[in-house]
Amino acid sequence: xxxxxxxxxxxxxxxxxxxxxxxxxxxxxxxxxxxxxxxxxxxxxxxxxxxxxxxxxxxxxxxxxxxxxxxxxxxxxxxxxxxxxxxxxxxxxxxxxxxxxxx
Numbered sequence: 001x002x003x004x005x006x007x008x009x010x011x012x013x014x015x016x017x018x019x020x021x022x023x024x025x026x027x028x029x030x031x032x033x034x035x036x037x038x039x040x041x042x043x044x045x046x047x048x049x050x051x052x053x054x055x056x057x058x059x060x061x062x063x064x065x066x067x068x069x070x071x072x073x074x075x076x077x078x079x080x081x082x083x084x085x086x087x088x089x090x091x092x093x094x095x096x097x098x099x100x101x102x103x
Contacts, residue, residue, distance in 0.1 A: 001028055001064055002080040002092065007101065009067040010077050011038055016062075020070065024059070032061035073097040 003009070007023045016038045025034040041060045047053035068077040071094040078096040085091060092101040 001026070001031055003033055003064055003067070003069070004092075008070040008072075009033075009035060010070055011035070011062065011066060012068050012077065013066040014039075014062065023067075025061075027061060030061070031064045033064050033067060034059050034061050035067065038062065069094065069101065071096050071099060072101065073099040 003023060003026060005023050005026055008020065009023060010020045011017055019035075019038050021035040021038050023033050024036050027033070036059060039060045039062045040057055043056045043058060045054045045056060069080055070076065071078040073094070074097055076096065078094040080101065081093050081095045082090055083093045083098075093099065094101060
């Protein structure tokens with residue numbers, strides 16, 4: 001998977017289509033990512049002797065195929081490519097502008 005934590009992405013499919021955010025967590029085996037303030041879910045915690053019941057809101061993972069990286073130069077969605085530098089280092093680039101995605 002070409003996506004990494006702190007990448008700026010836009011959702012391209014699903015109920016949150018068009019929303020933008022930053023990746024906070026990546027699940028490589030499941031090919032899923034967690035994007036901040038996208039795919040919000042509510043979990044109900046049952047009342048117990050230790051404390052009252054409550055509702056917790058959290059961000060659920062979304063499949064990596066439903067997001068695209070934002071080009072840092074044009075701020076539009078783009079695909080990710082790779083480029084080898086002269087020193088042999090391999091970096092990720094935005095296909096539309098050729099701008100580096102790695103900092």
